[in-house]
Amino acid sequence: MARAQEHTRSALLDEALGPGGPIIVFDKVWLAFDEKVILREVSFTLQTGHTKIILGASGAGKSTILRLALGLLTPDAGRIFVNGEQIEGMREDELMRVRADVGMVFQEGALFDSLTVRGNVGYKLVDELQWPGDKVDARVEEVLGFVGLSDVIDRMPSELSGGQRRRVAIARAMAARPRILFYDEATTGLDPITALTVDEEIVKLRDLEGVSSVLVTHQLRDAFFVAEHTAAKGADGVTFARAERGKTNQAEFMMLKEGRVHFEGNADELRAAAKRDEYVRSFLS
């Protein structure tokens, strides 16, 4: 625990506390479960409207970062800022205020199996925000339309396919219009075609709704699709195209190795790093 008190204020933290600062800041974060160290001095920022794609082998601590950012876990050392609020010392009731602006898509969807799709998607609006029924119905139909699942609104989660469950989970996470969305292995276990529909939802939310996102995955194909594509709404509906260089810079890759940040940069820098770094290369090949 001695390392817990080691922090001096880093450049990252100065940046976070300044005007126009990033929406998420991790500053020298450590986490261990018993004797096993999961994260070692992890620092990064996420700028508003950008996407952070966290890569790494299983057990590297990728999902742990999302749980820390949501306050579901507390770090042993370091500081975490979400939306300008320092969250690591907060009580559960204080964290609720921070979580109001954050949505999360869990690995297997984590849909409430006792509720219908309508109940799942409208859960926060009804139970936490106490929206009136007609307003809830309108928003639920709107977000289910956004993910292309209007026809399953009255089904139970057990009646949905894997891809549909993930898309309902995305709809649930976005229903209350959060400014930040976390995706924990949102495409793992899905076939490439279904995974592509989930990737498109992520791109749509970022480009059409202005949502900042953190994407945890070990599916490189999905990671590069999200980083290098853009969505636009036209007369024919939403279209996807390859993003220009300035846009691709808004998607930052971060690769973890044994709990440390091993690489940070955009898609081109990741490909370049693969030529000189064996770990990155082994991951990309």
Added chain:
Amino acid sequence: MAAGLQNWLKDAVLEVQEYVRLVGRVGRGVVSPPFYYRDAIQQFDQIGFGSLTVVLLAGLFTGMVLALNSGITLDQFGARSMVGRLISASMVKELGPVLSGLMVSGRVGSGIAAELGSMLVTDQIAALRALGTDPVRKLVVPRVLGGVLMMPLLSILATGIGMVGGWIVSVLQFHVASTIYWTEVVQGLYMQDVWMGVIKPFFLGFTIATIACHVGLRTTGGTQGVGNATKLSVVASSVAVIAVDFMVTKVMIVLLY
């Protein structure tokens, strides 16, 4: 060996600490918003109405077997007319609350632990927290309220049906007149007995629900862990029902008699 004992003690102390913390959070959840009324009413229905059949059957057969056994013994002293007195005192003070408690711990306690355990291992609890809901307020408080408020009603019904069971056996087997049976039932009861029979189930319901929720929310290890949690919940809450029954009885004897 010493290290193993030390670890066991640490784990035991941690469990107690976490249980006490949960109870503290339930206490705060009962007196401060947000309140989840719909969930509470749903739990009243599931715990109260859902347990009715099993509790009534247990009460009925307990009253009947009590009448059979006590009738035969009392008959040896020519006191078969006093069967009602014996049944009422036993059912009201002890058997009604404890048997209802054991039935509820088996039926409701296992269900709560399994439900919360599977919600935990499938990340539904984490999803609740991510959506801004405190799982203790949403899931635990309604179940504890359901346990505390429904157990006394179930216990009263079990006691009542137990007396009816005793009456059936007394009339059909021992040919005791109905009026004599019911007069003895009333005369065998003191007000203190009634208080004991009514107050005890509050404590038993609280114990069953809090233990089941605690065990469910501490589930680890996937579906196998859910099975273990269910088993542990039933065993722990059944033993706790007997232990709490003893302690509450001891305190109430000092206070009431």
